[in-house]
Amino acid sequence: MAVSPGVTDADGAASAPSPAPASPAPASPAAAETAGALDGTVETRGIEPVPDHERRGRVRELFPTWVAANISVLLLTMGAGLVVFNGLNFWQVLLAAAIAGGISFGLVGLLSVSGKWGGAPGAMLSRATFGVRGNYFPGMILWVARFGWETINAVTGAYAVLTVLRLLFGVRSSTPLIAVTLLLFVGVTFVVSGMGRKVLNLCNTWSTYLFGLFTVLVLGYLVTTMDWGAVFSRPAGGTAMFIAGIGTIAAGGISWIPTGPDFARYLPHSAEGRKIFGTTLSGALLVLVPMVLMGGVMSVKDPALAKTDDPVSFLGEALPMWLAVPYLVVALIGMVLINSLSMYSAGFTAQTMGVKLPRAWAVSINAGISLVGGLLLMLVAKSFYGSFISFLSLLAVSFSAWVGVYGIDMLRRRNRTVRYDPAGLLDTSRSSRYWYVGGYCWQAMTAWGVALLLGLGFTKCDWFTGPLVSTWIGENGLGWAATALLAALLHAALPVPREGAAPAPVPAPRIEEASAGTHRD
DSSP: OOEEOOOBOTTSOBOSOEEOOSSOOOOSHHHHHHHTTTTSSSOOOOSSOOOGGGOOOOGGGHHHHHHHTTOOTHHHHHHHHHHHTSOOOHHHHHHHHHHHHHHHHHHHHHHHHHHHHHSSOHHHHHHHHHOTTTTHHHHHHHHHHHHHHHHHHHHHHHHHHHHHHHHHHOOOOOHHHHHHHHHHHHHHHHHHHHHOHHHHHHHHHHHHHHHHHHHHHHHHHHHHHSOHHHHHTSOOOOHHHHHHHHHHHHHHHHTTGGGHHHHHTTSOTTSOHHHHHHHHHHHHHHHHHHHHHHHHHHHHHOGGGGTOSSTTTHHHHHSOHHHHHHHHHHHHHHHHHHHHHHHHHHHHHHHHTTOOSOHHHHHHHHHHHHHHHHHHHHHTOSOHHHHHHHHHHHHHHHHHHHHHHHHHHHHHHTTOSSSSOHHHHHBOSTTSTTOTBTTBOHHHHHHHHHHHHHHHHTOBOSSOBOTTTTSHHHHTTOHHHHHHHHHHHHHHHSOOOOOOOOOOOOOOOOHHHHHHHHHHO
16 A cells, blocks of 8 residues: 655645555645646646656657757857857758757756656656755756746747837837836746646647748748858868857756656656657757757858847848748747746746745746846846856756766666655655755765866856866866766765665555444444
């Protein structure tokens, strides 16, 4: 007989586990929400693991999810940057995009398998890696990074709205209009992310079809109008700039790695890991590689595309209005979905950090911060592209430290019969299976902290210059790779953490005994 995770509060946290009653009844509002998590349109499940009988997801649903996660005109800007700032030619841009996407989203696919194992979001499963208290430290950094990523996406979406208004109606940008468009974009994102998994899957599927159609049209236009002689006559860039370009593109994918389990937690245990990996990788590469390459090709005609303060407006100049407007509208839908996916996962992170709100409302914290940050970035920051690349550099290092430790923990769990204990994940008391020493797994915390500090030492951006940037790793922009590798090696070399004992199952009373007792009464 399974052990119930006990009484949950609004954020899905729990006290010590308790035996499951023979006829369970919802013990709290959160438990009542959980009972109907998949029945309605709005997903009400929070960070609590999905029980086996509710795991009706299919691996193929991951394909449109990771297509939608890459429908962003920022990839065009990044592709333009590879040509203008890194000096790469056509073939180098193509190869850099393929390698970066393969590495980053390959890791997304691999670590997403843990979502199937534990049926919980990545931020929740991370408790088993770092300890129920230790998880707060990497969790806080991942949460802050989410703020930044959502702010960047919100700004890009607002710029897309402003560009469409200018092209169609000749409306010029102004401070009040910027504030209104940003507010609308963040508001729509908040609503979509709050609806949850079912709505996101439906939107992702249709956006995949629409964006695919218009991307083919844009590619066709470029093929027939570009000066391909100028495109292919560009000399090759240096090796260091090529490697650094891979890191720049990979940073975006790396930021999705802790989120991967969130979208695999409804998959049944029978779902094949290699299919999860392949579906995730193919969905991402289908969009990422063409988008980066398109940006690189467009920048050959107009190098200013990589330097503009408005990362979207150049599409209105590079494409005819009949193509630019519908493409931007579809891309805008994609950016709403990207931000919705990010906020969806941010809600779980907020709950894991102790926010006492249901998931649908926990995302309001991220929505509010991205709105304020977006206004600052659009009205105060001097260079959008410079701020974006600086953010990506720090983002890659902060996420890579988590990835290295979490990946080793996954490898150690792959042959276990019970890989994650649902009651232990929910229990934040001393009785938790993942209490370790004072609530901290010191091995994981040590590997994560040392790798993070070293990775920052290799990092150089507009906001920060580490003391190790003059090394080969620093000059080639490989701080993120060194961070992940060091975190993994340290965690593997340190003693294997010892989890607490799982609570012993308490059998329910036999039906005959219960009936007999009732008869005697």
